Structure formats: C-alpha cells, structure tokens
Amino acid sequence: MPAFIQISDPHIVAKGDLVCGHSDTATALRRAVASINERLPELGPIDCAIVTGDLTDHGTDEEYAHFKEIMADLHLPWQAIPGNHDSHDGMRRAFSTEHWMPAAGPIQWLRDFGPFALIGLDTLMDGAHHGWLADEGFAFLDQTLAGLDGQPVIVATHHPWLPSGIPAMDADNLRNGATLLQRLQGYRGTAKMISGHVHRAITGQIGTVSCLISPSTAHAVHRDPHPDAVHSLALEPGGVTLHLWLDTPLQGFISDVLPITPKPEVWPFG
Template sequence: MSGFIQITDTHVVAPGTLVCRRSDSASALRQAIETINAKLPLLAGIDCAIVTGDLTDHGTPEEYAHFAALMEDLNLPWRAIPGNHDQREAMRSAFADEPWMPISGPIHWMRDFGPFSVIALDTLLEGAHYGELGPEGLAFLDASLAAIGDQPAIVATHHPWMHSGIPAMDADNLRDGAALMKRLEAHPAPLRMISGHVHRAMTGQIGRVTCQIAPATCHSVLTDHQPQTDPQLVLEPGGSTVCRWLDAPGPGLVSDVIPTGAFPGPFPFQD
C-alpha cells in the first residue's frame, strides 16, 4: 500500500492578518496539520503530502515564509504546485532548495509511488483567476504519460476541469481542460484527476476519468447554484484528503476526506 495526503487552498497570509478580514487561514492550516499528525499512526503507507495550489493568498515572500514555517510542523515531507493566488517566481524562490522545484519555467513535477505515479501540473496563468496548461504543460503531460507506459496515474492540478455547479467558480476553471482530458482518455491505464480551487469536496466522472476536488483547509466557498452571483466564503470546517492505493478487491485509489479537528471517540460498537 502507498499513498499521500492532499492539502489544498491554504491561503496563508501575513502573520496577524485574516483573509477577507474574516478567515484565519494560518490557524486553520495549523489545526489541519495537528489533525493529520494525530491521524498518521492509523494511516498505513502515507509517505508525503501534496499541496494543490493557493498556498498563499497574495503570493508575497512574507506569506511563503509564513506557510513554510507552519508546514515545518507536518510530520511528512511535502511538495506543491501553484494556484491562481500564488506567484510562480516568489514560490520558486521560497522553495528553491526543494528537490521537486524546477529551476525555471512552470512548476510541473512527477513522482513514482510504485503502483501509480502522480503527475503534477502547474495551471497558473498569472493575472487571471482561471487556469491554463498551455503548450508547455501539455507537452510535460505527454512526456510523463509516455514515460510511465501502462502504469496508473493521478494528475494533480489546482484548477479542475469538471464543473462544480457553482457558476461563479466554474467560470474560472481550467480553460484547456478538453485537451488535457483527451490525453487522459488515451492513456492505457486507469487515471484520476485531483484538484482544488473550489474549496469543497466534490467528485465527478468525465468519460472514464474520475475527477475529484478536495476541500480547503480554511474557508469554504458557498454552495450557490444561481447564475450571475459572486462567490462568497463561509466558515465551514476545513479538511484534507487521504489518497491510498489498495489492492483488493481490485487495484485502485481510495480517497477519504478527514475533517479538521478533534472529535469525541473512538468508542467500541456495542449494544
């Protein structure tokens, strides 16, 4: 068994400040890390965390330093891709010593987990809320899929291609997702796409590809299916997602959302 924990949309700001004057994103990440650390002894095979974008709210060096300081308490190594609230070069500078960080260009990387690989794609288009892979991102995907042959894969992005049903969020998803999905459909092995951006836990199916959006550690986006409305935040509990490869009854990835916090229990089942 092998796997990872997906953390997304941490939106860390400068110490002592709040997102939109309401969301204490640093405290939320700290609590999420405490929850993950407490759960790790029960989670077999988890060997890293993957942060799928929006590490910070404004992409400043101060915010990245704050994020890094908070992540020092996580009892796992971690790696990341940027989201639309990040700044690529500031992020590169902050984590230049990390082995997963490219020296230049988009922050794409790939990691072999044994029974599957994760292909992480940078969808940041600076100055825009929506995402785009562009020719360079699609070329990295092509080369990665060719390299893994018939191995199953998880493609990680910040921006999803599936629609959430929240029009204000769907307007800012991945613009060239059709080209991405065409390549995933052609891969000979099972594939899953995991994303963030929407701040809610959602699952959909596009062709034969399962698409999954993870909850944010901080505030959520209001579930509002009405057209022509602006997105709004709600202070619902945050969460992280455990992704583990299981061999029975058939080989595949199983995901489990872990809500942030400490709750009563466990208790034995009894009459």
C-alpha cells in the same frame, strides 16, 4: 499500500491578517497539520503530502515564509503545485532548494509511488484567476505518460475541469481542461484527476476519468447557484483528502476526505 494526503488552498496571509477580514487561514492550516500528525499512527504509512495550490493568498515572500513556518511542523515530506493566488517567482524563491522545484519553467513534477504515479501540473497564469495548461505542461504530460507505459496515474492540478455548479468558480476553471481530459482518456492505463480551487469536496466523472476536488483547509466557497448570488466564502469546516492505493479485494485508488478536527473519540461497535 502507498498513500498520500492532499492539502489544498490554505491561502496563507501575513501574520495577524484574515482573508477577506473573516477567515483565519493560518489557524486553519495549523489545525490541519496537527490533525494529520495526530492521525498518522492510525492511518498507516503515508508517503507524503501534496499541496494543490493557493498556498498563499497574494503570493508574497512574507506569506510564503509564514506558510513554510506552519508546514515545518508537518510530520510528512510535502511538495506543491501553484494556484491562481500564488506567484511563480514567489514560489520559486521560497522553495528553490526543494527537490520538486524545477530550476525554470512551470512548477510541475512526477512522483512514482510504485503501483501508481502522481503527476503535478502547473495551471497558473500569473495575474489571471482562471487556469490554463501551457504548451510546456502538455509536453511534460505527454512525455511522462509515454514513459509510464500504462502505470495507473493520478494527475494533480489546482484548477479543475470538472464543473462545480458554482457559476463564479466554473468561469475560472481550467479553460483548456477538455484537451487535458482527452489526453487522459487516451492513456492506456487508469487515470484520475485531483484538483483544488473550489474549496469544496466534489467528485464526478468525465469520460473514463474520475475527478475529485479536495476541500480547502480553511474557508469554503459558498454554494449558491442563483444568478444574483454574491460570490462569497463560507466558514465551513475544512478538510484534507487521503488518497490510498488498495491491493485487495480490487486494485485501485480510494480517496477519503478527512475533516479537520481534534482527534475524535473512537469506540468499538457493540
């Protein structure tokens, strides 16, 4: 049963700093790493983790070094795509020796799990908060989907196209996501889209494509749809998402949002 864990939006800052003066993102990511490590023996074989963007809050070398230091404790290999709080140059400098980092161009990749394939796409436009899949991203997607020949596929982006119902976030989503979803609906295999950016666990369906937004390891984006709402972070519990391929009784993906907690007590029913 191939599987991977999605870590999203850790927003690591320099040591000792807090995001917006309130969110201790480094402690949150350390807890997430410890929680994943603790659960691995029970969760079964997990192939890897992926980080769906906003690895850091400002894309500085210092923040990437801090991120790498925390992630070094994770007992899984991992690979990443950028988010709007990242920097292409900063990520490339920090991860230039990683197998998943292209030498130039968008930070995009393909990972084949056997029963399914995972495509990581780069929706970062340096300096902008909204997402945009560049022509090179569409070219990579088209070429990759053609080669997969109907194999079930998961496409990972930082910015979702699925609306969240939070106006400030939906204004900065993947603005050409409709074109991406058209491509996925035209694919002859099953397709699922997974994203981050909204810092909340949200699922929905667009046409034939199921869409999932994974929570952040740290703060959430406060849900308040009122027009006069102040766009805010909320110190809700963080989470990560386990994506698992099942062979029986039906073949397909399931996604299980795992809260970041110390190892819970487990007691037999009855």
